Amino acid sequence: MRIAFHAPLKSPDAPTPSGDRTMARLLIQAMRGAGHEVQVAAQFRSRDGSGDPIRQSRLRDFGHRLAERYVRNVRSGRRPRPDLWFTYHVYYKAPDWIGPSVADALDLPYVIAEASVAHKRAGGPWDLGHQATLKALARADLVIGLNSRDRVLVAPTLKPGGRYLHLRPFLDLSGIRPRDVRLPGPPRLLAVGMMREGDKTSSYLKLADALSLLGADAWHLTLVGDGPARERITAAFAPFGARVSFTGALDAGALPDAYRHHDLFVWPAIREAYGMALLEAQAHGLAAVAGDAGGVPDIVRDGVTGLLAPEGNIEAFADRLDLLLRSPDRVREMGVDAARITAADHGLEAAGVVLDAAFRELVL
Helix, strand or coil: CEEEEECCCCCCCCCCCCHHHHHHHHHHHHHHHCCCEEEECCCCCCCCCCCCHHHHHHHHHHHHHHHHHHHHHHHHCCCCCCCEEEEEEEECCECCCCHHHHHHHHCCCEEEEEECCCHHHCCCCCHHHHHHHHHHHHHCCEEEECCHHHHHHHHHHCCCCCEEEECCCCECCCCCCCCCCCCCCCCEEEEECCCCCCHHHHHHHHHHHHHCCCCCCCCEEEEECCCCCHHHHHHHHHHHHHHEEEEECCCCCCHHHHHHCCCEEEECCCCCCCCHHHHHHHHCCCEEEEEECCCHHHCCCECCCEEEEECCCHHHHHHHHHHHHCCHHHHHHHHHHHHHHHHHHCEHHHHHHHHHHHHHHHHC
């Protein structure tokens, strides 16, 4: 079938890499792999990060005009008529101002992947985006959740007959070669994340705080990433001297080597949705110590492929990391299980099968 795809938070064609762009591209890849024709319907980005109601009103109005133009183009034959509208990642800062209107006008099934609801935003600076998110969810025929913890607030907003489907985060696993031997020398720790202000920086700073509490001192940490907060992050890790190294940003071709040359992935995961870098690390056979945030437990099986600590609790994080630093055999066993479970539960083809079956229920 023909699918119109829209990502109001970040287009799959955006120049700046991020987990959102990666998942948008993977969703398109999974759908195409299942035999569907996917077209990016709009490059429009609806995100307002500052809570400016005037800006949100302007984004709403522009989005509505784009929806009207899309409908005119379909009706006139200038654009092919889709069988289904698919919007990826909807929440109060980035509502979908296009999809519901198009779906109504063209009588299409409307699907949302990765939606979240924050009722505390009602009546506040992002009230317009919050209400639009609730309206979109009430119109949706299917909501696909990639973070299992979103379900408790999202599912009650759906219309009668609206369906909620949980889909584990997934990767294109072709070409991934998990490492199968323990590397010589002290345990090699790895963290991967953009160095931007906000939650990513908070995770880096929590990691530095946790390292200062470790009893074990035989380790080396590599930090992969770059961005405007790099100077602040570098200063936080300066007390550890040569035990911490920075690579800067690595492209997709270089990251696999980084994963294969380390033993343990470490990430406090402050306000993390689920963490694509965590999933990539597990696919490459790395055990993990991570914060128990969002959908991280959908990726890191606590006690099996890694250890989870309560989100933001640096003492608990340090305790779990210290435990694994003193247990190299357990780290290796967890890494083997991580690669096995990721291959079984988080592959691109399996995701395509799930999506295809769900779409056919709506369209056929």
